[in-house]
Amino acid sequence: MCFPPRKAFHVFCCCALTLAISFQTPESWSAPPRQESKQQTSSRVWANYARQMEPQRRSNLPSLRNEEIGKLAPISWAEALEEDSLVIPEQAPLDVGLPGSCQGCLGGCCPSHQRSCQRWIQFDYLLGWRKGQRVPELVTTSIAGTPDPQAGILGLASTSIVLGNEDLVDGARPGGRIDFGRWLANGETAVGGRFYAMSDSGTSHLFDGSTHDILARPYFDINLGSETASLVNYASGGLATGSIEVTSDASLLGSDFYLQQSWCQIGRACVDLVTGYQFTRIDESLNIHSNSTHVTQAGTATIELTDQFATRNTFHGGLIGIRSQAEGACWSFNLLAKVGLGNTHQVVNVRGNRVITVPGGPSSTEARGLLAQDSNSGIHENNQFTVVPELNLRYTQHLSECVDLSFGYTYIYWSRVAQPGDQVSLIIDDNPGGTQPLVNMVNDDYWMQSLDFGITWWF
Secondary structure, three states, rough: OOOHHHHHHHHHHHHHHHHHHHOOOOHHOOOOOOOOHHHOOOHHHHHHHHHHHHHHHHHHHOOOOOHHHHHOOOHHHHHHHHHHOOOOOOOOOOOOOOOOOOOOOOOOOOOOOOOOEEEEEEEEEEEEEOOEEEEEOEEEEEEEOHHHOOOOOOOOOOEEEEOEEEEEEOOOEEEEEEEEEEEOOOOEEEEEEEEEEEEEEEEEEOOOOOOOEEEEEEEEOOOEEEEEEEEEEHHHHHHHEEEEEEEEOOOOOOOOEEEEEEEEEEOOHHHHHHEEEEEEEEEEEEEEEEEEEEEEEOEEEEEEEEEEEEEEEEEEEEEEEEEEEEEOOOOOEEEEEEEEEEEEEEEEEEEEEEEOOOOOEEEEEEEOOOOOOOOOOOOEEEEEEEEEEEOOOEOOOOOEEEEEEEEEEEEEEEEEOOOOHHOOOOOOOOOOOOOOOOOOOOOOOEEEEEEEEEEEOOO
């Protein structure tokens, strides 16, 4: 291609100027900023200048062995300028993207757990509530003057429920939790474990002649085909004197063993993946005991009835979830959201006992009560697939590098749990070898929630 004379001259000048610049020594383009304007020169300019001169300084060093070079104290232009008492106005750091930084969950991951202490142990005091035991009508009473054949029978206008159609063991109880683990050398993977428990809780309800003139235990007699009741206390004429006691107990414990992996960082929040193994055990019981003395023409007879319903739910499964931490200056906000998937092994133990003493005769004992008959007594087992989601929110105040205080809230839910009250049926065949009640192994959901007060020690 031919260029016009004027354009060719311009091209030649540009090429010559480029060659001249490229053959200049580094000093010619690495000179420090002018001293007369050093008060106005930004720290970024001086930092760039120092970085430019560092390779040249190293290239001018005499050839030394590696161990001798390691003994040399590094000297940079920034240090030299500091020794000359150069005052440079401090400016905010330049916001630039770093290699490997995370800008979103799809943009890669970066280390976000950079404490000098990599091991932790956390203690939490729990003020917790759990789902209570729902029980049917266990104790009834009637208004004064009700004939004894109608006393305590469900469905009559004169009858009212003393205990039943309500939840037992549903009050606040203390508990505890411990979480421990450590970050591995790469700062992105941690292994840990957690154990928690609610203190054993129980309720006891005692009813006798001092609380009600009439007391009875209602049920549906399948042989009569109608509602009836076992009379325990009937003050009128001293026909029957006795008491009914209903007790219930509950305990809960669980543990996790998990692997925590840094996933990504979004702004000031770090998001980690959590996987592992989860275990839970829920034990509950319901006991109904009645003791009554009846006056008959032949003399005094006593009837003692005991019904016991106990359940154990043992969950084993895997867990998966996320743990997020948003950092502030001296505080952080933590979120744990995970779900456990696995099997719950359910065990229902039903036992009864009956002791009857007739006038002028010996006592007779049978292995059945009123609600625990031959048809449903014994140990019954079942397996259920269960989903166990958990949510934990926590605010943490960093007192020092190694001590944190926290306050939070926890909610755990189980989709399949067998409770004692659900196994009680009021349809009774009150004869030896009867066919009612049936064993139904009734399942329902279950939950636990708590306010958490914790301290964490890093070491």
